[in-house]
Amino acid sequence: MPRSVRRESPRDESVTASATRGSVPRVGVVASSFDGGEEHDGTKIPGLADPRPLDAELTDEQLDALVVKAMDLGLLTRRSRRFFEDMDPSEDWVVMLVRGEDGPPGSGTDPRVARSVLRTLVKLGRGKRFTIARGSAREIDGFSGDWRRLVADMNRFAPALRFELVDLNNDAWIEAPTFDRHMASRNPTGSYAVAKTIRECDRVISVAPLATDPLTGVALAASNFWGIAPGAVYGYPKKKLLDLGAPEEVLLDLYLHQPSRYNILGGSMAVEGDGGTPVRHNVVIAGLSTTAVDAVGAAVMGFDPKRLPLLELFEKRGFGVRDVDSIWTRGCEVDAVRRQFRKPAQWEES
Amino acid sequence: MLWRRREFLFVPAASGFLLSATGQKTRIGLVRSDHGRLARRASPEAPLDYEIVRDMVWRAISYGTPRAGSLEAKIKPGSWVVIKPNIVAIRPLPWYRQGDITDFRVTQAVFEYVARHSKARRITLAEGGSYRRPSDPAKDNHVIQNGQPVDACSFDWGPDEFPGWSGTMAAMLERLSKEFPDKKFDYVDLSYDTVRDPAGKFRRLPVPVAANGVGAFSARPDYFVTNTIRNCDFLLVVPVMKVHLMCGITICLKSYVGTAPREVYSIPGIFSNQNLHREHETDGRIDHFITDLAAFHPPDYCVVDAIRGLQQQEHGNGRPDQMVRSNMVLAGEDPVAVDALCSTLMGLNPFDIEMLHQSQKRLMGTMDLANVDVIGDDPVKLTRRWEKARRWYGRCNRDWLVTTSPHSDMRGWKRLEARGDTLDLVKALGAASSYGVAVRVNAGGHRKGFLWTGLRGKATAAINGQVVMRQESDTTYRVGQFQHPVELRSGENLLQFRVEPVGGKAMLSVLLTNLENAGDTMEGIRYTAAHA
Numbered sequence: 100m101p102r103s104v105r106r107e108s109p110r111d112e113s114v115t116a117s118a119t120r121g122s123v124p125r126v127g128v129v130a131s132s133f134d135g136g137e138e139h140d141g142t143k144i145p146g147l148a149d150p151r152p153l154d155a156e157l158t159d160e161q162l163d164a165l166v167v168k169a170m171d172l173g174l175l176t177r178r179s180r181r182f183f184e185d186m187d188p189s190e191d192w193v194v195m196l197v198r199g200e201d202g203p204p205g206s207g208t209d210p211r212v213a214r215s216v217l218r219t220l221v222k223l224g225r226g227k228r229f230t231i232a233r234g235s236a237r238e239i240d241g242f243s244g245d246w247r248r249l250v251a252d253m254n255r256f257a258p259a260l261r262f263e264l265v266d267l268n269n270d271a272w273i274e275a276p277t278f279d280r281h282m283a284s285r286n287p288t289g290s291y292a293v294a295k296t297i298r299e300c301d302r303v304i305s306v307a308p309l310a311t312d313p314l315t316g317v318a319l320a321a322s323n324f325w326g327i328a329p330g331a332v333y334g335y336p337k338k339k340l341l342d343l344g345a346p347e348e349v350l351l352d353l354y355l356h357q358p359s360r361y362n363i364l365g366g367s368m369a370v371e372g373d374g375g376t377p378v379r380h381n382v383v384i385a386g387l388s389t390t391a392v393d394a395v396g397a398a399v400m401g402f403d404p405k406r407l408p409l410l411e412l413f414e415k416r417g418f419g420v421r422d423v424d425s426i427w428t429r430g431c432e433v434d435a436v437r438r439q440f441r442k443p444a445q446w447e448e449s
Numbered sequence: 450m451l452w453r454r455r456e457f458l459f460v461p462a463a464s465g466f467l468l469s470a471t472g473q474k475t476r477i478g479l480v481r482s483d484h485g486r487l488a489r490r491a492s493p494e495a496p497l498d499y500e501i502v503r504d505m506v507w508r509a510i511s512y513g514t515p516r517a518g519s520l521e522a523k524i525k526p527g528s529w530v531v532i533k534p535n536i537v538a539i540r541p542l543p544w545y546r547q548g549d550i551t552d553f554r555v556t557q558a559v560f561e562y563v564a565r566h567s568k569a570r571r572i573t574l575a576e577g578g579s580y581r582r583p584s585d586p587a588k589d590n591h592v593i594q595n596g597q598p599v600d601a602c603s604f605d606w607g608p609d610e611f612p613g614w615s616g617t618m619a620a621m622l623e624r625l626s627k628e629f630p631d632k633k634f635d636y637v638d639l640s641y642d643t644v645r646d647p648a649g650k651f652r653r654l655p656v657p658v659a660a661n662g663v664g665a666f667s668a669r670p671d672y673f674v675t676n677t678i679r680n681c682d683f684l685l686v687v688p689v690m691k692v693h694l695m696c697g698i699t700i701c702l703k704s705y706v707g708t709a710p711r712e713v714y715s716i717p718g719i720f721s722n723q724n725l726h727r728e729h730e731t732d733g734r735i736d737h738f739i740t741d742l743a744a745f746h747p748p749d750y751c752v753v754d755a756i757r758g759l760q761q762q763e764h765g766n767g768r769p770d771q772m773v774r775s776n777m778v779l780a781g782e783d784p785v786a787v788d789a790l791c792s793t794l795m796g797l798n799p800f801d802i803e804m805l806h807q808s809q810k811r812l813m814g815t816m817d818l819a820n821v822d823v824i825g826d827d828p829v830k831l832t833r834r835w836e837k838a839r840r841w842y843g844r845c846n847r848d849w850l851v852t853t854s855p856h857s858d859m860r861g862w863k864r865l866e867a868r869g870d871t872l873d874l875v876k877a878l879g880a881a882s883s884y885g886v887a888v889r890v891n892a893g894g895h896r897k898g899f900l901w902t903g904l905r906g907k908a909t910a911a912i913n914g915q916v917v918m919r920q921e922s923d924t925t926y927r928v929g930q931f932q933h934p935v936e937l938r939s940g941e942n943l944l945q946f947r948v949e950p951v952g953g954k955a956m957l958s959v960l961l962t963n964l965e966n967a968g969d970t971m972e973g974i975r976y977t978a979a980h981a
Contacts, residue, residue, distance in 0.1 A: 111593075111594065111595050111596065112540060112541040112592070112593065112594050113541055113592075113593045114541045114542055114543070114580070114590065114591070114592055114593070115588060115589055115590060115591040115593065116588065116589045116590075116718075188925070190923075190924050190925045191924060191925045192924040192925065227923070227924050227925075228923075228924050273932055273933075273934070274934070275899075275932065275966045276965060276966055276967065278839050278967065280836060298932065299930055299931055301924065301925050301927065355839075415768075415769070416768070417761075417766055417767060417768040
């Protein structure tokens with residue numbers, strides 16, 4: 100009989116090879132020191148052309164190589180190709196959800212990481228309109244020069260496509276309930292004001308730094324979704340949202356409005372402690388599953404993902420797994436790139 | 450709540466004398482495990498044993514009487530009866546979970562009922578699932594149990610999956626053969642039962658034309674179908690009640706996808722009907738080919754397993770809250786009415802289920818619950834809100850008044866029925882610099898909700914002359930992409946669009962949703978393209 104490849108049960112039941120999708124999430128983990136590795140089956144993974152120490156300052160080219168390699172390992176797998184290739188995404192409106200730099204260097208998304216992600220998508224023909232969007236916790240007047248230069252550069256790089264910046268805090272918004280059941284316990288209607296850009300786009304990509312956070316322990320790809328609730332409605336720093344329920348409940352409700360399709364974490368700078376201390380840690384993590392990517396990110400920062408209520412809730416809601424042992428990491432081993440980030444003083448591990 | 454009690458007639462089971470007075474309405478039996486007339490009752494949340502399930506099934510059949518007077522009266526002596534449950538998956542398949550397939554206790558109870566009460570000569574278990582038959586030489590998609598390839602008939606479920614029932618369907622058929630020696634019991638794997646031409650080649654057949662002239666809904670009007678479904682005398686479908694990602698529900702009509710032979714519709718490595726989707730999917734919907742497949746032999750009777758079903762999507766998604774226990778069984782001869790009632794029980798608006806409109810057009814039954822007598826338990830009390838698919842949207846308007854001269858008098862605009870949710874104006878009317886599109890919306894009272902628009906082009910929308918949307922889109926077209934809050938007045942409302950092409954494309958879809966904004970059509974409205 101044909102080779103048996105599926106799960107075995109105590110009754111000795113299985114299914115022979117079928118072309119169903121694997122359920123193990125894949126996450127690419129690449130540090131600046133990555134000099135090559137191996138797949139589970141022994142296939143060699145080429146390393147970076149110019150490996151550098153984890154705490155070295157990186158040139159734009161070195162950081163770009165890091166991002167491209169992580170995307171290659173975490174996104175461009177056989178499974179994820181479906182997301183890139185089905186339904187012809189070449190005309191999609193893609194929103195890159197980034198984090199504003201509300202604190203020291205490393206507290207926001209690095210525009211250089213964003214640039215590498217955009218260039219990769221453009222080269223793959225995965226979009227027609229690209230919107231870089233953020234909704235900072237504090238009121239910021241416009242995007243910095245780095246972001247405006249990035250958009251200008253991208254419009255030159257791919258003149259047939261459209262690149263733009265949108266401040267979600269001042270975007271047109273729509274009052275709408277979370278899809279199906281909402282989680283926030285003090286929000287009886289389940290309705291939120293959500294930026295129209297997020298509701299109307301075809302795909303969201305969340306690009307976040309490695310950061311600690313007093314509310315949720317870590318603030319990674321999922322935490323970018325605080326930004327989709329406009330400050331024009333919820334004030335600054337959006338405390339009205341916290342009136343609606345526990346932070347993880349509200350965040351999941353917001354995420355449900357338009358779950359992110361790809362997630363990229365890290366870069367060169369990060370923040371630890373109460374969010375005020377920058378650290379250099381050259382790691383990029385990428386994958387399709389927000390829960391899995393954030394779980395790996397948390398593990399890299401020295402947190403136990405199984406003890407983060409936010410990830411527990413995401414897992415319960417069906418958005419993937421948070422147990423790092425159940426995630427197929429490709430590239431660096433988590434242990435090899437782990438750095439114990441100082442936890443926020445107010446954060447209490449559950 | 451999507452319906453009001455006045456919308457249909459609920460007849461308590463005790464009022465048997467009322468039944469004959471209800472005239473021509475179709476009847477549906479609805480029995481929950483705590484139904485008062487069961488020999489033994491169980492809580493709606495409790496696991497059931499076989500005796501209770503059989504009592505529920507038989508009682509639902511006795512309530513859901515066909516026009517012939519009873520199920521056994523409708524089955525003519527000497528008939529070949531085919532009983533088709535939903536066994537799309539067997540346990541080892543990775544997407545299987547409890548609630549994915551018809552409860553075998555329900556299937557067995559139906560078999561026993563037909564064997565005991567009817568004069569059928571042959572009773573066949575028929576299904577085509579996503580697994581190969583043991584004799585198929587292909588290497589993939591075989592289910593293996595204890596080292597042997599098995600199928601729906603020979604897979605041993607053990608004692609835990611369906612408490613009170615264990616073993617294989619083959620053993621059940623063997624038991625029945627002994628108990629009813631005058632009848633023949635057998636199993637047909639519909640995946641391998643394709644109609645062939647005299648040379649032995651697979652043969653496509655055109656969708657039969659209904660008495661009112663309605664033919665295929667898919668653009669391609671011919672299908673591969675099976676001998677068993679075509680030739681049997683009496684088709685009794687026994688589906689499980691579930692949410693479906695693409696068509697909202699999968700119950701009686703959707704179960705016909707299991708009658709499309711996978712030996713011709715599958716692609717290498719994947720034993721499901723990929724080519725059926727490729728050839729017949731229309732505007733992102735599968736309803737068209739579901740109704741077409743059902744047209745080859747509409748159900749003669751339906752028994753629905755609503756004991757355990759799946760919400761969110763039709764197969765296991767790994768979420769612990771996906772399986773919904775309702776402990777109900779429904780029975781009736783009208784598949785459209787049964788599906789409409791089930792939709793309502795699941796918290797969906799039957800109006801949003803495209804296949805109900807299509808099958809009603811084909812005269813397969815009624816989706817109007819005002820024409821239904823529900824006998825047994827009170828459906829209003831049993832209605833729950835099942836979690837729909839995340840990308841769910843209801844049925845967009847189909848009937849339009851259109852023109853390439855938007856400033857002209859609307860009385861001269863042309864009536865146009867869209868085949869799907871999307872109105873492709875360039876295809877329908879030819880290239881033009883702008884288009885006028887309108888529909889009247891009758892509301893049963895003042896309504897607040899959302900206008901869901903799918904758009905490729907540049908559009909302005911107005912309700913009763915007041916602009917409610919200005920939008921432009923040149924990216925991927927999607928139903929419901931743009932959502933704007935709107936209000937309707939009681940009575941007639943005029944919804945008008947002016948659309949200009951962008952990049953040579955002008956596409957539009959329109960759906961008015963409830964204030965809940967979850968994709969369901971606004972309660973109590975009807976679209977009409979009639980001239981004023």
